[in-house]
Amino acid sequence: SYVLSQPPSVSVAPGQTASFTCGGNNIGRKSVHWYQQKPGQAPVLVVNDDSDRPSGIPERFSGSNSGNTATLTISRVEAGDEADYYCQVWESSSLHPIFGGGTKLTVI
Amino acid sequence: EVLLLESGGGLVQPGGSLRLSCAVSGFTFSSYAMSWVRQAPGKGLEWVSAFSGGGGSPFYADSVKGRFTVSRDNSKNTLYLQMGSLRVDDTAIYYCAKNRGFWWNPEDSIFDYWGQGTPVTVSS
Numbered sequence: 101s102y103v104l105s106q107p108p109s110v111s112v113a114p115g116q117t118a119s120f121t122c123g124g125n126n127i128g129r130k131s132v133h134w135y136q137q138k139p140g141q142a143p144v145l146v147v148n149d150d151s152d153r154p155s156g157i158p159e160r161f162s163g164s165n166s167g168n169t170a171t172l173t174i175s176r177v178e179a180g181d182e183a184d185y186y187c188q189v190w191e192s193s194s195l196h197p198i199f200g201g202g203t204k205l206t207v208i
Numbered sequence: 209e210v211l212l213l214e215s216g217g218g219l220v221q222p223g224g225s226l227r228l229s230c231a232v233s234g235f236t237f238s239s240y241a242m243s244w245v246r247q248a249p250g251k252g253l254e255w256v257s258a259f260s261g262g263g264g265s266p267f268y269a270d271s272v273k274g275r276f277t278v279s280r281d282n283s284k285n286t287l288y289l290q291m292g293s294l295r296v297d298d299t300a301i302y303y304c305a306k307n308r309g310f311w312w313n314p315e316d317s318i319f320d321y322w323g324q325g326t327p328v329t330v331s332s
Binding site: 131201 | 245252253254255258267269270303308312313314315317318319320322323324325
């Protein structure tokens with residue numbers, strides 16, 4: 101089965117850039133979606149189809165995908181961006197979505 | 209405004225059953241696939257089940273196949289998850305999520321709106 105690998109944590113200072121990686125075999129051939137989950141809240145879609153932003157998501161959120169790594173980037177990080185970030189793809193063999201283990205963003 | 213409201217969670221003994229409901233508003237329910245996604249305490253997200261739009265078909269994760277049944281009532285704008293033979297490792301918050309499109313396929317399966325979740329605890 102297909103596996104998505106995410107580092108458990110990322111720490112950045114306010115105003116800096118945070119990058120979240122999502123690794124998978126030839127993930128560049130798949131569409132990757134990213135969700136933000138703040139403590140005690142439901143997930144929110146922040147990037148879909150590698151690099152598209154849903155309505156209402158700030159331009160500070162961007163995505164890319166190539167080779168074996170997809171990346172979510174948050175520019176000018178704010179304290180309110182503290183959350184867990186999950187990547188998601190469709191697994192062709194089992195015909196269902198799978199999620200990475202998530203990365204916790206700490207704004208220091 | 210798109211709203212999804214789950215209900216029906218609670219404490220149940222191993223081997224027991226529970227029925228979750230998800231009432232939606234703000235969009236044409238029958239035109240979209242709908243999913244259940246769960247999150248065990250302190251863990252990540254796991255897709256559980258989905259039902260394609262209209263009077264379509266159900267889909268299940270291997271971990272719940274044969275024990276859970278997903279259904280939808282398009283006249284009531286409600287999605288259901290009947291859970292049976294519950295196990296301790298089914299303990300989680302269960303989220304209802306709207307999928308982007310009608311069909312169950314890579315393009316339409318993105319989760320674009322989520323409910324706040326309902327907690328299920330399986331314990332003796």
